[in-house]
Amino acid sequence: MSKDITRKEVLSLRDLRISFGTKHVLQGIDLTVYEGQIIGYIGPNGAGKSTTVKIMLGLVQGYTGEVTIFGQNIAQDENNSYKGRIGYVPEVAEIYDSLSASEYLTFVGELYGLSYEKAEEKANRLATLFGLQDVYHTRIASYSKGMKQKVLLIASLLHNPDLLFLDEPLSGLDANSVMIVKEIMAQLAAEGKTIFYSSHIMEVVEKISNRIILINGGQIVADGTFEELQKDSKEGTLEQIFNQLTGFHEHQQMAKEFVSIVQEV
Amino acid sequence: MKNFTTLRILDRFRWIFEKLGIEYEIMRKIVQLKLTMDQRRVPTVFANQTSKKTKERNVFLQSLWVYIFIGLFLSIFMGGEEYLFQMTIFFSIAMFMVMMSMISDFSSVLLDTRDNHILHTKPIHPRTISAAKIIHVTIYLFFITFSLTFIPLLVTIFNQGVLFFLVLVLELIFMNFIIILLTACFYLLVLTFFDGERLKDMIAYIQIALSIILTIGYQFVGRSFRLSNMDIVFTPEWWQFLLPPIWFGSLFEVIFQGERHLFLLIYAVMAIVMPILFIMIYVRLMPTFERSIQKLSSNNGIPRKQRNRFSNWLARRICTDREERIFYAFTLKMMKNEREFKLKVYPSLGLALIFPFIFLIPQINDGSLQEIGSGNKFLFVYFSMMMVSSILLMLGTSEKYKAAWIYTTTPIKSVASIYRGALKAALARLVLPVMCFNMLVFIVIFGMRIIPDMVVIFLHTILFTVICSTIYNREIPFSQSAETSKQSTNFGQSLLVLSIAGVFATYHYLLLKVDYAIYLNMVLMVVVNKFAWKKVFQKF
Structure with a gap:
C-alpha cells in the first residue's frame, strides 16, 4: 500500500485492551487509519466493535494502550477538542425524542461549535433533502425508525467532520435512502474524509469499503481490501470470508436443528 | 425471576x-x-459503569x-x-x-x-x-x-x-x-x-x-x-x-x-x-x-416552529458564555417538552403557588385583613422555595436519559457551563416566575412597604438554588433515569434543603429587627450571588 505513505494518518490504535470484569473485550488492537479510507469494521456479535468505537469517542474509560486521533493522544486532550472533528451515529438510536428534529439538530450543531443560525439552516436543508420537511418541527418521539436514523445521520454530519463513526447507519432506512447514504459516504471519502463503518450486512460492507477489518474475540483477524481478503481466504463473498475467519461452518446444521425445535409443540 | x-x-x-x-x-x-x-431499573448512562454490579432492589x-x-x-x-x-x-x-x-x-x-x-x-x-x-x-x-x-x-x-x-x-x-x-x-x-x-x-x-x-x-x-x-x-x-x-x-x-x-x-x-x-x-x-x-x-399534530424573541434576548443577558447559552436554550426546550419532567415538577410548582396562601388564609379569618397587612406574615413566601428541590432533582433526569451520549461525543469545553446554563434556565422559566407571582400578590396584600423585602427574597431564592444544587448529587442535565436519581438522593438531603430554606426565612426575620439591614443585605446578596455563580461550579 505505497500510496498510504503520502496520505495523512487520521487515527491509530496501539495495543488497545479493555476488560469488563473478567471479560476481556479487546485484547490488543493495533490499527492505523489514513485519510479518505472507508473502513468496514466487522465481526460477530460481542466481538468488541462498538467498544472500540466508544473508546475512541471517550464514551468508555478504563482502557490500556494508546489511542491517537488527528495526531493527538485522546487521553491528553482535556478540552475534548478532537471530538469537534468527529461525527458519530450510534448503533441504538438514543435521542432526546421529546424535542423536534429542528430543536435537536440545532442543539447538536451548536454543541459542535456552529452558530444557531448556521446549524438551523444546514439542518433544515439536509432534513428537507431527506424528506423530513413535514415532520421537521414535530417531536422525534413520533418518528419511524428510519426517520430517527436520518436525524442521527444529519446530526453526525452538521459540523462537516473529518472522521465519521457509523454504527449500522443504514438500519431502518428504505432502499432509496440506503442508496443516497451509500453515495454520500463514497463522496465524503473522495473529499478526504475518513469513515469508520460497522455493520452486520456483509453485502453493503463488501461494496462500499475500501478496507475491511474483521475482529473476533477482541483481536484483529483480517485487515485489507476485499480483494486481498478474497485472495487470502479463497472464498467468494465477504459473508463466506466472515464465516471462515470466525470459524463458523455449521449454519445449515444449526438451522436444521432450530427448525426441528420450532416444530416440536 | x-x-x-x-x-x-x-x-x-x-x-x-x-x-x-x-x-x-x-x-x-x-x-x-x-x-x-x-x-431492575437501569442504572447510569455512561458505559464505564457496566462492570459494576447493581444490586436488585x-x-x-x-x-x-x-x-x-x-x-x-x-x-x-x-x-x-x-x-x-x-x-x-x-x-x-x-x-x-x-x-x-x-x-x-x-x-x-x-x-x-x-x-x-x-x-x-x-x-x-x-x-x-x-x-x-x-x-x-x-x-x-x-x-x-x-x-x-x-x-x-x-x-x-x-x-x-x-x-x-x-x-x-x-x-x-x-x-x-x-x-x-x-x-x-x-x-x-x-x-x-x-x-x-x-x-x-x-x-x-x-x-x-x-x-x-x-x-x-x-x-x-x-x-x-x-x-x-x-x-x-x-x-x-x-x-x-x-x-x-x-x-x-x-x-x-x-x-x-x-x-x-x-x-x-x-x-x-x-x-x-x-x-x-x-x-x-x-x-x-x-x-x-x-x-x-x-x-x-398515535400522532397527528400540526408541526410548527417557535422561537421567542424575548427568551433569546434574555438568554444573551444572563448567559455570558456561549456553551452556557446553548445549554440554557436546550434546557428550556427540554423542560417544555419532557413530559416526565412536567409531571413531576409542575405539581410542585402548583403547590408552591398555593402554599404561602394556605398558611395566610386562616390568619385572615382570625384577624382582619388590615391587621395582617401590617405584620410580618409576608415571610410565608419562603414556603414557595420548596419547589426548588424537586426541580433540581428532576433536572438531572430524563425519560431518554441515554441520549446523554451526545454530551460525551461533542467537544464541550467546560462541564461547569452545562450546569450553569441548565440552572439559569430552571430559575428563569420556573422558579422565579412562580416566586414573582406570589410576591406580587403579597405586595397587593401587604402594600408597597414590603417591596425591599421581596427584592431580598428574590435574591435569596437565587442563592438558595445554587446552594441546593451543591447538596444534591450533581448529574449532567437529563442524563439519569428518574429511578436512579431517586436512589442516589436520600431523605436527609431533602431535609437539609428544606432547613436551609428555613434558615433563609429566619435570617430574613432577624433582618427585620434592625433598621436598614434589609438594604445592606440586598447589596451583600448581589455580591454573594455573583461570587457563588462563579465559584460553586468550578469544582465540577
Whole structure:
C-alpha cells in the first residue's frame, strides 16, 4: 500500500485492551487509519466493535494502550477538542425524542461549535433533502425508525467532520435512502474524509469499503481490501470470508436443528 | 425471576380471579414481570459503569419509610373521642398523600403504551391484562397506605380497641378503591378528548390541576369544622356529599358515638356503598381505558416552529458564555417538552403557588385583613422555595436519559457551563416566575412597604438554588433515569434543603429587627450571588 505513505494518518490504535470484569473485550488492537479510507469494521456479535468505537469517542474509560486521533493522544486532550472533528451515529438510536428534529439538530450543531443560525439552516436543508420537511418541527418521539436514523445521520454530519463513526447507519432506512447514504459516504471519502463503518450486512460492507477489518474475540483477524481478503481466504463473498475467519461452518446444521425445535409443540 | 412474597399471598386468592374469568397463571406472570422490572431499573448512562454490579432492589420500597414518618404525625388523630373530626382529617391527609403519589409515580404504570405492543399482541384475554394492571397498582397502593397508616393503626389497637381497628382497615381499603377510580376516570376523560402527543401534554396538565384541586379540597374539609368554645362543631352542608373523607369520618362517628343525625347516617352508608360501587365501575371501565391508551402512541399534530424573541434576548443577558447559552436554550426546550419532567415538577410548582396562601388564609379569618397587612406574615413566601428541590432533582433526569451520549461525543469545553446554563434556565422559566407571582400578590396584600423585602427574597431564592444544587448529587442535565436519581438522593438531603430554606426565612426575620439591614443585605446578596455563580461550579 505505497500510496498510504503520502496520505495523512487520521487515527491509530496501539495495543488497545479493555476488560469488563473478567471479560476481556479487546485484547490488543493495533490499527492505523489514513485519510479518505472507508473502513468496514466487522465481526460477530460481542466481538468488541462498538467498544472500540466508544473508546475512541471517550464514551468508555478504563482502557490500556494508546489511542491517537488527528495526531493527538485522546487521553491528553482535556478540552475534548478532537471530538469537534468527529461525527458519530450510534448503533441504538438514543435521542432526546421529546424535542423536534429542528430543536435537536440545532442543539447538536451548536454543541459542535456552529452558530444557531448556521446549524438551523444546514439542518433544515439536509432534513428537507431527506424528506423530513413535514415532520421537521414535530417531536422525534413520533418518528419511524428510519426517520430517527436520518436525524442521527444529519446530526453526525452538521459540523462537516473529518472522521465519521457509523454504527449500522443504514438500519431502518428504505432502499432509496440506503442508496443516497451509500453515495454520500463514497463522496465524503473522495473529499478526504475518513469513515469508520460497522455493520452486520456483509453485502453493503463488501461494496462500499475500501478496507475491511474483521475482529473476533477482541483481536484483529483480517485487515485489507476485499480483494486481498478474497485472495487470502479463497472464498467468494465477504459473508463466506466472515464465516471462515470466525470459524463458523455449521449454519445449515444449526438451522436444521432450530427448525426441528420450532416444530416440536 | 424472584417469587415475590406479595405474589404468594396473592395465590391464596386465586379462586376469586378464576371466578371472575381471569387466567390466573398468566396474570401472575405479568405481575411478576412488572415487579421484577420495577426492581431492575437501569442504572447510569455512561458505559464505564457496566462492570459494576447493581444490586436488585426496589427503590420504591426503600422510599416508604418517609411515609411511615408522616404516619407518626397522623397518629395524633387517633386519640380522643371526636371521631368525626379526627377521622375526617385523618382520611383527608391519607387520601391526599396516597393520591398524590398515585398521580406522580404511577401514571407511567397506568399509561404504559408498551403493554399494547407486547401484551395485546399475545393470545391473552384483555380482562387478564387489565387485572394484572390493577393488581400491580394495588400492590403499590397497599404498600403506601400500609406504611402511612402503620403507626396510626398500631395506636388504634391500644387506644380505641380492636373493632375500631378493623373498621379502619376496611375503610382504608375502601379509600383506595375510590382513589383508583378517581385517577382512572380523570385519565379516561382526557383520553377520550385528545390523542397523540397533545394528549400526553394534556394529561400532564390535568395531573397538575388535580394536585391543586386536592390541595384546595383539603381546605374545604377544614372549613366544615368550626372551633367554638373548645368544642368542635360540625355543620352539615350539601357539598359534603362530594368529600369522601367526611363519609369515612361519619362512619366512625355513627358506629362509635351513636350519632344519629340524618346526614351523618347517609354519609356513613356512603362510606361503605360508594367504594364498592366505584371499584365495580372501574372494572367496567377498564377495557375502554385500555383502548384509549392505544391513542397515546398515535400522532397527528400540526408541526410548527417557535422561537421567542424575548427568551433569546434574555438568554444573551444572563448567559455570558456561549456553551452556557446553548445549554440554557436546550434546557428550556427540554423542560417544555419532557413530559416526565412536567409531571413531576409542575405539581410542585402548583403547590408552591398555593402554599404561602394556605398558611395566610386562616390568619385572615382570625384577624382582619388590615391587621395582617401590617405584620410580618409576608415571610410565608419562603414556603414557595420548596419547589426548588424537586426541580433540581428532576433536572438531572430524563425519560431518554441515554441520549446523554451526545454530551460525551461533542467537544464541550467546560462541564461547569452545562450546569450553569441548565440552572439559569430552571430559575428563569420556573422558579422565579412562580416566586414573582406570589410576591406580587403579597405586595397587593401587604402594600408597597414590603417591596425591599421581596427584592431580598428574590435574591435569596437565587442563592438558595445554587446552594441546593451543591447538596444534591450533581448529574449532567437529563442524563439519569428518574429511578436512579431517586436512589442516589436520600431523605436527609431533602431535609437539609428544606432547613436551609428555613434558615433563609429566619435570617430574613432577624433582618427585620434592625433598621436598614434589609438594604445592606440586598447589596451583600448581589455580591454573594455573583461570587457563588462563579465559584460553586468550578469544582465540577
